[in-house]
Amino acid sequence: MSCIMQITRQADYAIRCVLYLAENEGKITMAKEIARAKRIPRDFLSKILQKLTRVGLVRSYRGIKGGFQLARRLEEINLLDVIQAIDGPVAFNRCAINKRLCTLSNSCSVHPVWVEMRKEMEGRLSRINFKMLSNRI
Amino acid sequence: MSCIMQITRQADYAIRCVLYLAENEGKITMAKEIARAKRIPRDFLSKILQKLTRVGLVRSYRGIKGGFQLARRLEEINLLDVIQAIDGPVAFNRCAINKRLCTLSNSCSVHPVWVEMRKEMEGRLSRINFKMLSNRI
DNA sequence: AATTTTCTTGACATAATTGATCAAAAGAGG
DNA sequence: CCTCTTTTGATCAATTATGTCAAGAAAATT
Numbered sequence: 001m002s003c004i005m006q007i008t009r010q011a012d013y014a015i016r017c018v019l020y021l022a023e024n025e026g027k028i029t030m031a032k033e034i035a036r037a038k039r040i041p042r043d044f045l046s047k048i049l050q051k052l053t054r055v056g057l058v059r060s061y062r063g064i065k066g067g068f069q070l071a072r073r074l075e076e077i078n079l080l081d082v083i084q085a086i087d088g089p090v091a092f093n094r095c096a097i098n099k100r101l102c103t104l105s106n107s108c109s110v111h112p113v114w115v116e117m118r119k120e121m122e123g124r125l126s127r128i129n130f131k132m133l134s135n136r137i
Numbered sequence: 138m139s140c141i142m143q144i145t146r147q148a149d150y151a152i153r154c155v156l157y158l159a160e161n162e163g164k165i166t167m168a169k170e171i172a173r174a175k176r177i178p179r180d181f182l183s184k185i186l187q188k189l190t191r192v193g194l195v196r197s198y199r200g201i202k203g204g205f206q207l208a209r210r211l212e213e214i215n216l217l218d219v220i221q222a223i224d225g226p227v228a229f230n231r232c233a234i235n236k237r238l239c240t241l242s243n244s245c246s247v248h249p250v251w252v253e254m255r256k257e258m259e260g261r262l263s264r265i266n267f268k269m270l271s272n273r274i
Numbered sequence: 275a276a277t278t279t280t281c282t283t284g285a286c287a288t289a290a291t292t293g294a295t296c297a298a299a300a301g302a303g304g
Numbered sequence: 305c306c307t308c309t310t311t312t313g314a315t316c317a318a319t320t321a322t323g324t325c326a327a328g329a330a331a332a333t334t
């Protein structure tokens with residue numbers, strides 16, 4: 001029995017990656033450099049950067065002088081953005097996302113708990129942006 | 138991409154199971170009955186009840202008239218108890234459980250976030266007991 | 275245009291986890 | 305001794321997570 005309800009390693013990598021881009025704001029940074037700096041398997045990082053690009057958190061450039069760059073200001077990217085981009089919705093239980101997945105009766109007394117916890121977690125994660133995380137307050 | 142950071146189905150079953158025992162407080166209830174009432178695969182439920190028994194949330198009795206019973210009063214069993222018994226520690230990231238698992242530098246600016254979120258989630262889950270959940274208030 | 279560089283995409287492989295089932299063993303009671 | 309129920313361990317299939325590879329497409333330089 002390990003421990004659950006964690007973000008995936010992929011999401012953890014994604015956070016490190018965005019953090020690195022935040023620390024090098026403005027510069028176009030190659031995946032190779034990010035991978036080396038943050039100890040992320042390089043090809044795996046490519047997949048992650050793809051996802052971040054697809055949802056519009058990151059801009060990509062090909063060819064020589066290519067690389068990646070944050071697509072928004074540091075204050076406008078938060079932990080929830082990154083986690084959701086990689087792992088999808090945050091919730092303690094499926095039913096907090098889609099009520100239909102409550103396999104039992106509609107009147108499940110635990111359901112409201114999951115809904116509230118989800119709201120709380122999302123709120124908390126969304127309040128932490130990468131300006132705050134990239135050391136300069 | 139589905140959604141993560143959820144309790145396992147097993148933990149969900151465990152909660153339903155404890156809820157049923159709470160609703161039938163005092164009575165010694167067979168696994169078969171719980172499984173039927175809460176739509177849980179029977180043999181799977183056995184495994185779950187084992188875990189709950191091992192950590193002392195539930196008492197088991199064998200043979201004819203055998204079954205299961207909550208080992209504590211309803212107010213003294215909360216969601217965190219059940220979830221931890223099944224899924225282990227609750228945390229958004231390994232490093233919130235064991236600082237050593239921070240693969241990067243010691244000065245990771247995200248780490249405090251995970252620690253605080255863990256505290257928050259555990260607090261919240263531990264405040265919800267099965268007296269509250271078993272309809273009567 | 276050719277070459278180099280970097281991202282893009284899809285396929286693939288491997289390991290771990292999860293959900294579930296089964297059968298034999300052990301205790302309780304009549 | 306027989307029946308009932310939990311206990312334990314083995315096993316299995318499906319899914320997910322992690323990671324790798326290779327071929328393709330765009331960009332810049334020469």
